[in-house]
Amino acid sequence: MNFFVLTTTVLCAALLVASSLALIIWNYRRAPGAFVMLGLAAPVILWLIGSTGELWARTLDTKVFWANFQYFGIVTVPVAYFMVALSVSKPEFRLSLRHWLSLLLIPFVSLLVLWTNPWHGWFRSSVQIHEIGSMSVLTATLGPYFWVHTLYSYFFIIGGIVLLMRHALLNRQRRPLQFVLMALSALVPFAANLLYLLLDNNVLPVDPTPISILFSTLLIAFVIVKLNFFDVIRGAAQTFVDNMEDIMLVLDDELRILTASRSAEQFFDISLAELRGQKVAQVVPEIQPYLTETDVSLGVECPLRLCHENQALDMELRITPVQSSMSDHPKGCLITLRDLSSVMLAEQRLRLAMQASRQGLWDFDMEAGSIYYSPEWKRLLGYKNHELANNPGLASKLTPPDQWRRLSSSVEQAAEAGAQWVETEFKMRHRDGHLVNILARTLLIRNAEGKLIRQVGTHMVMPGSSDIESI
Structure with a gap:
């Protein structure tokens, strides 16, 4: 099997995997988190289609067309990759439509400059076909705007890597498998793209970056599905109300804290980053019996005596199951702790007001x-x-x-x-x-x-x- 056939086989297989992944995500498009994953899978598919078309093209004009077509995916992938990393590492963060459009402004300008390149040469000053054995590869002398596009793309790629690596490091002890997978998903695309830029075309004639990003997407999707990360957090997030006085914790099915309210951070004097991944028994041991000795799927509501800073506090405990959008079984639960002392004080004030x-x-x-x-x-x-x-x-x-x-x-x-x-x-x-x-x-x-x-x-x-x- 010559190198041309091997490369074509790899690209077609990657395209099939990417299309299957996009179809699976589309079937679960109503599930929280599906949008950002689909936003990464779609441009990877365009990139792979363009790479395959360029490989099979024989004339210069056809190769340039497919090389340009790839950029519909190339300019979008860095932003989409960053958004996936942001969704995994900071699921509570939200971007408005205006922010999305502002992030895609430079990619849009890049496409405009690329497709009008024959009139100004800002993206490529020259192009030619280079024969490598049985393969014909397009080579180009790069124009000044190419480096503007490259710097912008690397800014988001490196930002995504930093977010994923930080998330992996924070969970390396509690979730060693997630640490390995998230670290790989962060480093593989960067390494593949770096090799393509540094190595000669004779050694690496085809850009492996889209395949490496597909590999990274599959790893991230595996981590999300395995840990039910998006589903539990987003399902519970509908219950959150900003600045509530109640202490609120979201747990996964292994009783680990996924996220918490601001009042929980203040009450326990622990940052959200430190709370995440901890077993709830380490933070609030008094809750553990209600989670392990009762049927959480039915919900729990009862008084709880909590020892905090050497003081006994009367609390109201509520445990609410969080359903998965892909399953009828609970994939976590929402813990709510209400300080009854404030309720008692309010009742006392009402009683005194009525007496007065x-x-x-x-x-x-x-x-x-x-x-x-x-x-x-x-x-x-x-x-x-x-x-x-x-x-x-x-x-x-x-x-x-x-x-x-x-x-x-x-x-x-x-x-x-x-x-x-x-x-x-x-x-x-x-x-x-x-x-x-x-x-x-x-x-x-x-x-x-x-x-x-x-x-x-x-x-x-x-x-x-x-x-x-x-x-």
């Missing part, structure tokens, strides 16, 4: 048939909290019949009129037997169909009442 304003709160869920009376509400009528049960018939028992009809009629009229609020004055019976003047403010809550489903309101002893001083 001499008001009692009540909440009637009409669909469930349940009602809540605050301790302050019961105190208005001279009762302690434990002396009155929260049942829907309590208020009517403590109100004279004519007064109850007056209150009910007022609420019914407001409801029929579509009002949101209603305010009524009526009398209730105090524990000591006398009547107390009450000002009732009621909020009427409806569902989407307009049906009244809930009433929430306050009762306040009217100013001037003899009971107001003793409350």
Whole structure:
């Protein structure tokens, strides 16, 4: 087998693999992360098509056409390679459409200069065919703009290598296989392109860069699929709300931390880069039993006593499974920790505010048939909290019949009129037997169909009442 046949076979095989990879990615195009992978596979295919066409062409004009055609892929690959590296190493980072277009401005200018080259020679000052055995290879004297294109391309290629190598180094102890694969995916394209630029055409007549980038793409795709990296992070990212006070951690199926909220970084005093890849038991050991001894797929919600900086904190723990877009089985979970001390403080403030304003709160869920009376509400009528049960018939028992009809009629009229609020004055019976003047403010809550489903309101002893001083 001569070198021409061997080279053609390798290029066609690479083209088949690249096309298959692009087709697989396209089938999962709705999966998070698929867009950037497809953005790298597509220009590699164009590059390989152009390389194959140039190899088979026999005339100078045909070879120049296919050499130019390759640049639809060549000018795009560096930016796409950088974006894949950015997505792997910093999955929380997002680029707007405006940023994408600005990154592709120089590649667009490069294509414009290339295809108009016969009029100015800025890209190639001359071209000729060089015979190497059974192969004819296009050689060129490069113009000044070629080096502008080259510098711009290498800026993104080296940037992608730095990102991938940094990501690999951060995970070398926790994920040794990923370290090796990511290091290879970063170094192979750079080494292949460097060899092509340094070696003579007689030694390496065909650019191996597109094949090496295809190899790199396959390695990255393998790492992503094996670790479910994009799928878990992006699925959980829909749940994130910037600047939430809750501590939030995203775990993979091996209970490693993939990403975390800013509040988690602040609470644990650890950077996101240091948190990533750690087992959650190393950061929050109190959570481990809930992850290993319960069915996480059903979700978990419970109180948790957390020891932090020699202090015991009461927290609310929520474990929510994160589904994979390619599978019905959870591929990770979202951990949420809420500091209940702040919730308790808010409840205390509300309770003190109600006491200071001499008001009692009540909440009637009409669909469930349940009602809540605050301790302050019961105190208005001279009762302690434990002396009155929260049942829907309590208020009517403590109100004279004519007064109850007056209150009910007022609420019914407001409801029929579509009002949101209603305010009524009526009398209730105090524990000591006398009547107390009450000002009732009621909020009427409806569902989407307009049906009244809930009433929430306050009762306040009217100013001037003899009971107001003793409350």
